[in-house]
Amino acid sequence: MVNDKIILGHGSGGRLTQELVRDVFLKHLGEAGPSSLDDGAVLDAQKERLVYTTDSYVVSPLEFPGGDIGTLCVAGTVNDLAVMGAKPLWLSLGVILEAGLPLETLERIVKSIGRTAKAAGVKMVCGDTKVVEHGKGDGIFINTSGVGILTTLLSPQTIQPGDKILISGMIGDHGMTLLTLRKGFEVEADLKSDCASLNSLIGNVTAEVSVKWMRDPTRGGVATALNELASGKGWGIRLEELALPFSEPVRGLEELLGLDPLYSANEGKALFVVPAAEVQQALEVLRKEPLGEKAAIIGEVTAKHAGKVVLNTTMNTLRTLGILTSDPLPRIC
Numbered sequence: 200m201v202n203d204k205i206i207l208g209h210g211s212g213g214r215l216t217q218e219l220v221r222d223v224f225l226k227h228l229g230e231a232g233p234s235s236l237d238d239g240a241v242l243d244a245q246k247e248r249l250v251y252t253t254d255s256y257v258v259s260p261l262e263f264p265g266g267d268i269g270t271l272c273v274a275g276t277v278n279d280l281a282v283m284g285a286k287p288l289w290l291s292l293g294v295i296l297e298a299g300l301p302l303e304t305l306e307r308i309v310k311s312i313g314r315t316a317k318a319a320g321v322k323m324v325c326g327d328t329k330v331v332e333h334g335k336g337d338g339i340f341i342n343t344s345g346v347g348i349l350t351t352l353l354s355p356q357t358i359q360p361g362d363k364i365l366i367s368g369m370i371g372d373h374g375m376t377l378l379t380l381r382k383g384f385e386v387e388a389d390l391k392s393d394c395a396s397l398n399s400l401i402g403n404v405t406a407e408v409s410v411k412w413m414r415d416p417t418r419g420g421v422a423t424a425l426n427e428l429a430s431g432k433g434w435g436i437r438l439e440e441l442a443l444p445f446s447e448p449v450r451g452l453e454e455l456l457g458l459d460p461l462y463s464a465n466e467g468k469a470l471f472v473v474p475a476a477e478v479q480q481a482l483e484v485l486r487k488e489p490l491g492e493k494a495a496i497i498g499e500v501t502a503k504h505a506g507k508v509v510l511n512t513t514m515n516t517l518r519t520l521g522i523l524t525s526d527p528l529p530r531i532c
Contacts, residue, residue: 203301203302203303204302205297205298205300205302205305206298207298207332208330226309228316230317231321231322232313234324247348247349248348248349249347250280250283250285250346250347252280253276254342254343254344256268257337259381261308262308263377263392264376264391264392265393266394268341269309269315270315272342273319274315275466277396278397278469279345279415281398281413282415284350284353284405285350287347287398289321289323289346290323291323291325291326291345292342292343293326293329293343294329294339294340295328295329295336296329296336297333297334297338298332300338300339315396318396319398321345350402351405353411354411355412355428355472358500359500360500361475361500362473362500363474363478363496363499364436364471364472364497364498364500365471365482365494365495365497366444366471366495367397367491367494368467368490368493369393369445369446369449370445370461370463370468371464372467373393373465374420374463374464376390377392378456378463390448390449390452395466396467397490399488400488404484404485408473408477409473409477410472410473411473412472413469415469416468419462419464419523422461423522425438425520426521428472429508434500434501435500435501435503435508435509436499436501436508437498437500437509437511438497438511438520442496442498443461462523467490472500475499504519507519508520
């Protein structure tokens, strides 16, 4: 390509658009990219039940330790399908580019999209590109929609007191990483996003354990995700502070800034509700995988505190964890 930056002509639908699609998107998506440039994709569902999801990504900065907006847009959509009990298969890719974006930045991000899609076993089957004037965007906005085949029927209506709450790993890494970058905090510790596709990990768990409910606690974090589950129910959720897995950098930031990482975003973690009789088996399955080696049992469903989430603190007192009403760290996904 002649241009080293995105210009408005790249969104014209003409020659420059064709060059951009050919020389950047198709080049770097490889096997994970579309097989044709038609306006849509014909998909063979084989008479299965499908799960469909869509999400938009406006993260700032575009690139961060542990990933970038490309990694995020694939992993986020894959995980949304996986926690619904689906096997992710197909994704669409809608990209809005701001004029002036360096082409080399776009290429790095598209490489991440292709690499993450291939690793997750999904394919980008269709897409679209638009360009807006400089100052009218934020570098790149991405929308991905995903389709998967339902393979596991979850049963959240059967949740009852005594069921256990698990998480697949450390809490709050993604949100805290972006916070330090956006605010310019210098952190010597190895703090990075947990951005990852969890479909393989989740598939292993659901194949062996009677999982009742799953969620990837992204915006709003663990506390908000569990509040959404407990809201309006005749039971509550009790978390144990001593059981919550945090990395040392996240703990340090919590103490320094007074932020609660239970409300911090995660992009590579899953919450599970499983029967008490199967919780150890679930933990063993999770810990066999690199993405689940720090998995932990963090609480249980309780007959008390109906409709609420409470935390049993290190002082052996109970603190109510409400739902997040505003985002203290905007643009995290």
